[in-house]
Amino acid sequence: MSRPDTPAHDGGNPVEQQATAWFVRLRADDTSERDRQAWQRWLHADPLHQAAYGRIEALWSSLGEFATAPELAVRVPRPRPRAAAHRVPRRRRWLGAAAAALVLACAGGMAFVLLPPRAVESSYRTAIGERRSLQLEDGTRVDLDADTRVQVRYDPRGRLVRLDGGRAFFRVARDSERPFVVQTAAGSVRALGTQFEVSQLGQAADVTLYEGSVELRGGNDATRPATRLGVLVPGQRARMAAQRLQVTDAAVAAGSAPGWLSGRLVFNDTPLPEAVAEFGRYSFKPVLLADPGLASYRVSGVFRGEDVDGFIQALGEVYGIPEHHTANGSHVLGKAR
CATH class of the missing domain: 3.55.50.30 (Phage tail protein beta-alpha-beta fold)
Incomplete structure (x- = not known):
């Protein structure tokens, strides 16, 4: 089985619907080992699948004591009566209704008053001599060099990482609806799907691009319009300082990674x-x-x-x-x- 049957809702996000269907399927009474293996294959087939499934889990967890409330099901049109021979167990029926409700909430077709969009914030740091590798909730991988501090904020409008000190290497998962921005004291780096390194050097910042494309902006406040300084192509390094940009060749090969990772x-x-x-x-x-x-x-x-x-x-x-x-x-x- 490649994926479970997904309730159809016009205008819905198919990946979100698949993630919700898997979430519900894994909690049904008759879930098999074959189902779990198929779910694992789907989950790891695309970083977007992992990100969507993570959001469904977070959405469900945020319900807390309301997760079993019957009010959730009444937001979904009642299915047509079925013959007794095809009657679905009560738990399966309730889960199916909840699944449809979750799909509608994620697709934006029917919003829950109980479920306002939530921002997810996390902080990470490494000590002197320590390196650390992270995977963020959207599938983005971040490697932190020694003596590095970052703050991460994800919300429905964007993905923001603030580099407060040190150096990090980013392998960004594609998400056309939520830009990925790394904020430094000297300016910001905006990317969609790409690989790049950012170093915080006092009031300056170095950016080295390994793959894709990034836009550099001056200023240190991502919530306000900032000066567009330029765009990098793979193999270039730029230093941002005092609203200015200095670009040089970095002599890095496509598909390579910074030496400090090893x-x-x-x-x-x-x-x-x-x-x-x-x-x-x-x-x-x-x-x-x-x-x-x-x-x-x-x-x-x-x-x-x-x-x-x-x-x-x-x-x-x-x-x-x-x-x-x-x-x-x-x-x-x-x-x-």
């Missing part, structure tokens, strides 16, 4: 202060620049995130930068003037 830090003519900040995500013993003149140095190379000693050794070999340690173990580069 613990590698890749620098390509990177200013030394930024490279030092990268290692700060992975080490509890910070690297400090004692000489302001070191800010003009640039770094290229591939390092392990946890190998700060190897990084400092390479700086000494290439640039002759001296190092000493403070009483608490911090690495100090250069001599203070």
Whole structure:
């Protein structure tokens, strides 16, 4: 069985209707293992299926004590009487009525007073040296680098992720009705179905596009119109700062992913202060620049995130930068003037 019989409602969303039919089918008295296996195949066939099923579960949970109330069923036209030989068990009849009511609510054809649209909000963070992978309710995958903080808000109008610090890689599930926006202190990144990385760098933000297309906007308030700064194509990196955009080639291959997902830090003519900040995500013993003149140095190379000693050794070999340690173990580069 590819999918259960779905009540037909003009103008309804077919994916929402299928999700509701599966939700009800799995709670019927005669559900079989074959049904559950078919549901699993349907669920994993498309991220939209997972997102729709998640919304149905959330909708049902939000009913609370009203979930078994007979008032739910009366919102659905009563079916025509059937012959006794085809009579459906009472529990199945009630579930079918509730399913139709849920489908109508999701399709917008008949709204429940008890079920106003709800926003879903969550917060996630990683510690120094920790990386974390998340799957959001719409199927979007988010990888958080070390020392990263994000806040997620999903509602019927849109999907918003606020990056408060650190760095994240997004694989966005397509949803043409709800734009996906990543908000930073320097501006926002708007996407539909795409893969990109965003790094928060103080009051600036770096965006690297791996697949698809994103639109960059200045300003830090997603609820008000913002200045459109530009659109990226795969292989480009942009820095947003002070309502301005600087675009460069990122030299990333289609289908690839950031090196930090596997613990590698890749620098390509990177200013030394930024490279030092990268290692700060992975080490509890910070690297400090004692000489302001070191800010003009640039770094290229591939390092392990946890190998700060190897990084400092390479700086000494290439640039002759001296190092000493403070009483608490911090690495100090250069001599203070």
